Structure formats: structure tokens, C-alpha cells
Amino acid sequence: MKIIVCVKVVPVSDSVIRISPDRKTIDPTNLKFDINPYDEYAIEAAVQLKEQNGGEVIAISVGPARDSISLKRVLALGADRLLHLVIDDKPLYDSMAIATILAEAIKPLSPDLIFCGKISIDTGNGLVGPLLARRLDWPCLTGICELKFKEDHLVIGKDTEIGRVHYESSLPCLLTTDKGLNKPRFPSLKDIMLARKKETIATNIGVPEQVSELVGLNSPDARQVGIILGNDIGAVPELIRRLREEAKVL
């Protein structure tokens, strides 16, 4: 089974985000970058399937050159090789452009299965998976939290508005992974050493036409520091009164 995992490098979730003076980028100083948390579930799912059924796991990432450091971890986590499609160091907000790049790179590889994280914690669109599936004309399911491979088909669990639904899908298909699907492994020293011998190809590419344009980034409205109403149960009536009369939310 040939499995593709799409991976993105993002500022880690406890980062303080500062907007650059040009209001089009964020200030990368002091930012720590790592693999998008939801993509770790995608890597783990792909590697588990390979371990059970044989085959190959190819990781693909679209991002600036500096991502290469963080991307090494993808190989330590079990991917067999890595394709890094290098773009300018400007955040790409247009999911359609990313899907175009990925579809072009993936088509010649003719995989059986593609995994993406459900959403990236930077731009927060969650659209690359479904868009990539459309470009390949594949079925897709997003935000999956259960997965089993049975002979020639997949059994997939997903939490929806009405509850957990189990699906059966043949291959090929594209799945985006949610927290809870699996527990991503911690690479051993041996995994890290082995990863150094794995193939990484970095190719510079141009960004295709974008259908949305970033006008600017803004800071969210600052919150006012509120008031402490007390330090025992005596504060409860005042809290309830204020929520009813001042905030009018109860």
C-alpha cells in the first residue's frame, strides 16, 4: 500500500504571535516551529497501516526552507521518505493554491491512500484535505477518529453532529485525522538515527494563482482585565447578579 501524508510546519500552540509592521506576515523571531499537531495523528495512522500491511509512507510538505529542520521529525516518526516543496517565506492563506501544489506532486506517485491533519493550527482553514480530494476526484472523510483496515477496505469512525458514524470505504480515498485517532509515538534514538539515512528531496516551486488575497493581519481586540468579586462563596450572589443584570447572559 502506498500512503501519502501531507504535513505542515506551524508555530507551536503556545507561541505568542506578533504581527510584522507590514501587516502581511508574523514576526518569526523567537517563534518555535513544529509539525502541526493534527498531522502527527496522520503520520501515526499511515505508519501503523504500513507496519500492518506493508508498503511505503511518503510525507509531503509545502512550506519555506526553514521548515526542513522540523520536517526531519516526520522521518523519525516512521515516514520512509520526504518531499519538501519549498516556497517563499510568506504564509500561504489560500487553501486552493496549496491543494493545486499538492495535487500536482501527488498525481504521478499514484498512491492508494492520503492522510492530512484535520486542520492546521496557523491558518485554521481545514480545507486542504477536501480540496485535494476533489482535485484527484477521490472520496474523502474529514476529522476521523477511528480507523481499521480489513482485507481490501477501510472501516472509519467519525464524530458528527448526531453521534459517531462508522463508514466503509474502498481505496483510494483521502482521510483527515482528528485528535483521539491514535497516540503518536515518541521516536527512539534508533528511529532518529535511521531517519538520517532516509531520502529527502527539497524542490523549489512557484506559488500558483491565488483566489483570495490577504489584505492584512490585525491584533484581536484586547480584553479588559475584569474584577475579582471575592474569595469565598459569599461572592456567588454578586456573580449571578452581574451575569443577569450587567452581562445579561443568564
Add this chain to the structure above:
Amino acid sequence: MEIYAFIDCKNDTISKTSAGCLTLGRQIASPPNSILTAVVPQKTNLSVAKECGRYGADQVVFIKNPGFELSSPEGFAKVLENFLRKKQPEIILFPDRPDLRDSAAILADSTGGSIAVDCLRVTVGDGGDLVCRRPVYAGKAMADLKLTRKPVYITLRANTISPIIDERSGDIVEFCPDLIPPKTLKILETRPLLSKRPALTEARIIVSGGRGIGSSDNYHLIEELADTIGAAVGASRLIVDAGWVSQIHQVGQTGKTVTPDLYIACGISGAMQHLAGISSAKWIVAINNDPEAPIFKVSDYGIVANLFDIIPEMIKQLQTTNEQSK
């Protein structure tokens, strides 16, 4: 200009976010008397058409045989695509929901348009292009995106645009009879949710618990307070990772970004990624015994005390006043 708004219904009433979509449709309609059409999945009573009219819909189209909640996104997108191709609207609005977001993206791609999801507000920029404001980095920054290619697809986040009454006729103009999504996937079984609580991303009030609750056995306190005021329940990443509660409740950058009117944080210290996820809440209450907890820097009202004293007292007092008002 033609604008379509997809309407989400529960118990024969349109959701607040759907009404917000109709209000948004009227706000960005140019010229102002452009036709705004509500697209309603018909598992509901036809009377919802009147409600759509009240919030500004000129006409209403019902989709028969929906069932797309369980379909794969491309299945539902195909269904709507056939319909929209005939109509050629310039703007299509959806309430933001994971399944609708996926389908809207596929539709935008297959009809050659552009998309912005999870939008907080939309304005008409110079030259008539729509500019959508949406959170990035889970709300640590706001991005203004200009959508340059029509048709434009927008998903609107819950609790952002207050519906405004703008009486229009809401005439039922069409029933789409054969919108049965193609079956690209087989549904094996559905295990319905037992919880009657609202969904986190749509809830008006959220009661959320963190490490301060001490163990999974105490999460029932969070649930009881939530049920007293009809709220959804949330959790910090720490207690989800510890396995105390299911990840579907996690609030924050690696969980759900929420926009309730009221967020009650109980025993949550307020890690950066959690604060980002609640930054758009209108009112925040913090209950924590550590006066230095970062959560107090963003909360409107705080009580520095043991949550095991405060929460039962809140439940007691809220129940008493609830009964009095009955």
C-alpha cells in the same frame, strides 16, 4: 446580484447562525434589493419559510431528501452543485459547521469560485470585492481576506452576527426533488450521541473544567453546572490529554475555538493556547484558587476560591432562582 444562504434547522426553527447568514446577506447585497434566497433542507415544517422571510429572505427553496449530514463532503457538494449551476448566484453563505465547511470548499473549487471559512464579519471593499475577517492562529490574530473570484463562498461562525428582523416575503419558490447524494461511502452504523447539551461551537454558554477539578470523577460538577443553565461542557487540553474527558470537549488552539456569550472557566489556569481559543467569548468568568492564574487577566469576573465550594453554591442559587421564576 443573487445571494443564497444555506439554512440550518432544529425543531422547526432556523438556527441563530443561519438567521445571521440572512442578515449578512442583506448587509452585503448590492444593490440592496438584490434577491436573497434561503436554501432549507426539508426535514422541517414548511413554516420555517416565514421565519426565513422575517430575517430578510425574498424566497425559499426546499431540498427534499437531505441526509447529507452523513454523506461524504463531495457527495453533498455534488448535490448542491447541480442546483447552483442553474442559478449562478454570486454569493453563497453557510453557517460554519465542519461538514458544511468541507462541502462549501469543494463547491467553491468545482464552480471556479473562492472561499473564506469561519468568518466573523464581511464588508464590501473598494471595487466591490468582499473582505472577510477571520481568526488565524486560533484567534491570536485576525486576517482580512479579499475574495477576488466569483462565486464567493463564505461560512459564518456561530454567535458573530446578530440576526436583524427585515420582513420580506419568504415565498416558497421551489422544491428540489431528487437531491439524493451519490453514495461514495457506505454507512455501517450510527451511534447517536446521548448528550442533549448544545454543541461547543454553537453554544451560547459554556462551562469548562481544567486541572483544578482534580480528577475525572469530579467532572460531573462541570456537567451539573452546565445543565443548570443549559450550557455546553468544555475542557482544557491538560485534562483531555490526561484522559479525564473525551477530546470532543477540548477548547483551545488544538481543540475548538469557541465564541459563546458566556464562558465559565473552572480550575483552568489559562495556557496561551486555551486563551486564544476563548478570546472571542463575550463574557468570561474564572473560578480558580490561584490569584496569579493567567485566566484572570482575560476574565470579566473572577472568584479566587476553591471550585469545590463555588460550583455547588452556584448550582444551588441558580436552581433556587430558576424555580422562583417558574
